[in-house]
Amino acid sequence: MGAKDLNLYSMLFAYLLLLIPLGILIFMQVKLVKETIVSVLRMSIQLGLVGIYLKYLFVWDNTCLNIAWLMVMITVSTFSVINSNGIRRRDFFLPVMGALAISLFFNISYFNFFIVKISDIFNAKYLIPISGMLLGNSLKGNIIATNTFFDYFKNREKEYLFTLSLGASREEALRPVVRECMKRSLKPTLASIATIGLVSLPGMMTGQILGGSVPTTAIKYQIAIMLAIFSTMAISIFLVILFLKNVSFNKYDVMKRNIFIKGEN
Amino acid sequence: MIKVANISLSFADKKVFENLSFHISRGEKVLLDAPSGKGKTSLLKIMMGFITPDSGEVHISGQLLTAHNTKVLRSKIAYLPQDIAFPKMKVIEFIKLVLDYESNKHIKYNENQVWEMLEHLKLPLSILKQDTLSISGGEKQRIGILIMQLLNREIFLLDELTSALNSELKEFIANYFLQMKQTVIVVSHDEIWQQNSIRKVRW
Numbered sequence: 001m002g003a004k005d006l007n008l009y010s011m012l013f014a015y016l017l018l019l020i021p022l023g024i025l026i027f028m029q030v031k032l033v034k035e036t037i038v039s040v041l042r043m044s045i046q047l048g049l050v051g052i053y054l055k056y057l058f059v060w061d062n063t064c065l066n067i068a069w070l071m072v073m074i075t076v077s078t079f080s081v082i083n084s085n086g087i088r089r090r091d092f093f094l095p096v097m098g099a100l101a102i103s104l105f106f107n108i109s110y111f112n113f114f115i116v117k118i119s120d121i122f123n124a125k126y127l128i129p130i131s132g133m134l135l136g137n138s139l140k141g142n143i144i145a146t147n148t149f150f151d152y153f154k155n156r157e158k159e160y161l162f163t164l165s166l167g168a169s170r171e172e173a174l175r176p177v178v179r180e181c182m183k184r185s186l187k188p189t190l191a192s193i194a195t196i197g198l199v200s201l202p203g204m205m206t207g208q209i210l211g212g213s214v215p216t217t218a219i220k221y222q223i224a225i226m227l228a229i230f231s232t233m234a235i236s237i238f239l240v241i242l243f244l245k246n247v248s249f250n251k252y253d254v255m256k257r258n259i260f261i262k263g264e265n
Numbered sequence: 266m267i268k269v270a271n272i273s274l275s276f277a278d279k280k281v282f283e284n285l286s287f288h289i290s291r292g293e294k295v296l297l298d299a300p301s302g303k304g305k306t307s308l309l310k311i312m313m314g315f316i317t318p319d320s321g322e323v324h325i326s327g328q329l330l331t332a333h334n335t336k337v338l339r340s341k342i343a344y345l346p347q348d349i350a351f352p353k354m355k356v357i358e359f360i361k362l363v364l365d366y367e368s369n370k371h372i373k374y375n376e377n378q379v380w381e382m383l384e385h386l387k388l389p390l391s392i393l394k395q396d397t398l399s400i401s402g403g404e405k406q407r408i409g410i411l412i413m414q415l416l417n418r419e420i421f422l423l424d425e426l427t428s429a430l431n432s433e434l435k436e437f438i439a440n441y442f443l444q445m446k447q448t449v450i451v452v453s454h455d456e457i458w459q460q461n462s463i464r465k466v467r468w
Contacts, residue, residue: 159350161315167340167368167416176352251332252314 003210015040054128063122070108070131074100077139081240084143085150087259095243100142103236104135111228133204133225134232137189141233142240145185149244152177153255161254170245170253178241185237186230193226202226266291266420266448272311272321274304281307285321287466291419294442294449296458298465305452309422312450313344325420340368343413347425349405351397356408359397363412372415382411387437403430406438420448427455 006014018040025033057069078097082089108131112121121127153160163173196202204225208218250256267289274281281304289295297305310316312323314335323330325338351359364374383390386407392400400408406426413421421442427435439457442449451458 156350158346158348159352161313162344162346162350163352165313165339165342165344166363166366166412168363168366169336169368172366250317252317252335254315 057124061124066122066124081142099236099239103232107232115224137229138233138236141185145181145237148181148184268324270322273319294463296451296463296465298467342420343418344422345409349409357393423451
């Protein structure tokens, strides 16, 4: 049993849904028409390719290939975090990628082994979609956390330097900054965890119900996935800040000036 | 106490100063006197290890300032800028937080000492309970002075500290520093520091 397939006409009708929002954008002269079309095209092409790719990935179900695909996902996420901060790839690629990869591999392995209890924790059908959900959510959190970190140094570096001059070590002076990063990045997820079921029925649950699972199974998966998302986020944010702290400062504990690419800072 | 030897600094190919050298003895009161844009604030930041000069050396208490001893040498200096930036919390909490840093652990919080200092600095006791963001610029600076005194700093670097204060407070702060036994280095455009008892270092 599975969800009903959508034929060409169905998809056409789906794309027709764009007409009204596009009409509104044109009417209100909001300059987002081009961006909307480009975004939708990108989504369609990306998902189309992934659809083909996943089809084979699920059929072949080769551990090395599955892990390679995870690495592609992590790499794309890493660039996304780095670009959102305007920092140099050379310095930050490994720290950011390390944080995302460690957190993801730990959580996905735990999820598949202890919660879903499958013998092959790298089984494509579980590994790829669940990793996508974990990574997608921690990506948002990592962007907020790293932006908060670098914005602090762009706007409030004086506070940090004054704290250093009062005898604080780098670690002590950074403590309030790290707390702020964690707080700001985790709050939105906590808010969505708290309202889940009341406001939204999340994608995974909807998908499972459409796919034929009984609602109680779907709900159990949803609870587990939300907890795993929170864990992946918290661990990756903690690690990314920990690693950033190690590469962003000079020997005098002052933030390096050359870590930002031109045009930033 | 402080020896600046052949220091040069430039920002993006623009020379700020070149081969600057001078010596300041223990307990001296010195005004750094140079036109705007000539790097007076930058020089104070070099002494704190916040900026690395292109060349030259800084010696503090007979020790060459390097990456290895920055923390130790910083702990001898009180750097007080015009707009002191406190993190948001109650004044008393901030004082206790500072005393709780690993390197300050040997200094114990002494309520009587703090009260005496508040009085000396013309601050009300009630300020301790106030939020750091709600107190005025002049009050912030005096709380900064109080904390640095608690930390027994030997050298005070004042970066336009009195610029935003009214004339009465300017005079009070200037006299406060001129009467102390510690070394004081001032960067300021205020007339009040143009006194005979203050040595001028010009470039």
